[in-house]
Amino acid sequence: MRNVTKDTITDAFVAYCAKTRDPRVKFVLSRLAAHLHAFAKEVELTHEEWLLAMELLRRAGEISSPERNEFILLSDLFGLSALTDMIGSRGSGTQFSNLGPFHIEGSAWLEVGGDMIADNAGEHVVFYGRVLDAQSGAPLAGAVLDIWQTASNGLYSNQDPDQPPGNLRRRMKTDAGGGYAFTTVRPGPYTVPDDGPAGELLRATGRHAWRPAHYHFRISAAGRPALITEIFPDDDPWIDEDAVFGVRESLAVPLVSETDPSVIPFTLAAAARLKRPFYRIEYTFRL
Numbered sequence: 001m002r003n004v005t006k007d008t009i010t011d012a013f014v015a016y017c018a019k020t021r022d023p024r025v026k027f028v029l030s031r032l033a034a035h036l037h038a039f040a041k042e043v044e045l046t047h048e049e050w051l052l053a054m055e056l057l058r059r060a061g062e063i064s065s066p067e068r069n070e071f072i073l074l075s076d077l078f079g080l081s082a083l084t085d086m087i088g089s090r091g092s093g094t095q096f097s098n099l100g101p102f103h104i105e106g107s108a109w110l111e112v113g114g115d116m117i118a119d120n121a122g123e124h125v126v127f128y129g130r131v132l133d134a135q136s137g138a139p140l141a142g143a144v145l146d147i148w149q150t151a152s153n154g155l156y157s158n159q160d161p162d163q164p165p166g167n168l169r170r171r172m173k174t175d176a177g178g179g180y181a182f183t184t185v186r187p188g189p190y191t192v193p194d195d196g197p198a199g200e201l202l203r204a205t206g207r208h209a210w211r212p213a214h215y216h217f218r219i220s221a222a223g224r225p226a227l228i229t230e231i232f233p234d235d236d237p238w239i240d241e242d243a244v245f246g247v248r249e250s251l252a253v254p255l256v257s258e259t260d261p262s263v264i265p266f267t268l269a270a271a272a273r274l275k276r277p278f279y280r281i282e283y284t285f286r287l
């Protein structure tokens with residue numbers, strides 16, 4: 001092709017892809033090219049700006065490892081991860097939110113009503129509720145909740161040598177009524193890693209790196225895709241400016257002050273050692 005121009009390059013790309021076997025791959029790549037071309041034309045992208053972006057991506061690759069994916073962080077900071085979660089969230093189901101990079105497979109099991117406070121400092125929280133079928137409202141017995149959170153210092157166990165391995169990470173199976181409950185601490189807000197290209201992006205745009213405190217959940221029940229989401233105490237100072245756009249109205253919840261553990265409709269292993277007052281969060285997940 002010798003006569004490609006600014007006006008024909010998108011069609012030329014699509015023609016090059018004519019032999020793509022998978023129709024979804026063909027569609028997604030053609031549309032990606034169309035949007036990239038339109039973007040370059042709209043902003044009149046200069047060679048220097050293009051090179052800067054290519055160099056940023058090269059350095060993102062350089063700083064990435066099996067434990068750290070700088071490309072995901074860039075996607076998070078651009079709102080692309082959040083947008084994908086919003087597109088993927090199903091009608092009446094609980095909305096999706098960030099998986100984040102700190103999940104570890106294979107956490108220890110905890111019985112319903114079990115304790116995660118252990119030796120952790122901070123405010124005590126009783127977190128409980130039910131897992132329901134989003135369509136029928138029927139309880140999902142035996143659904144598996146994979147739960148992970150930071151300690152009150154804003155660090156996950158795999159970032160903090162002072163926390164025992166597996167701290168504040170548990171899996172729990174819902175009871176016959178779809179119920180779950182655990183005692184824990186209020187997590188701390190934290191900053192996303194800003195020592196690489198993602199940090200440069202933040203600084204170049206005058207943005208901060210803070211995420212409001214949150215509890216992560218991955219909930220699986222037979223015959224349906226897993227729900228990956230986060231629950232945010234709604235009084236967090238960063239609740240309305242999450243660096244990675246993870247907060248939704250339906251995922252921000254009040255921490256209700258309580259003094260009497262008997263108001264909680266579950267038997268709590270740590271009831272006797274709860275600080276008074278403690279907080280409770282009641283949340284219904286719908287899959």
Ligand code: BEZ
Nearest residue numbers: 076098100101102192244
């Ligand atoms: C997290 O919630 O763990 C997280 C999400 C996006 C970027 C960094 C951390």
Ligand code: FE
Nearest residue numbers: 100102214216
């Ligand atoms: Fe997180």
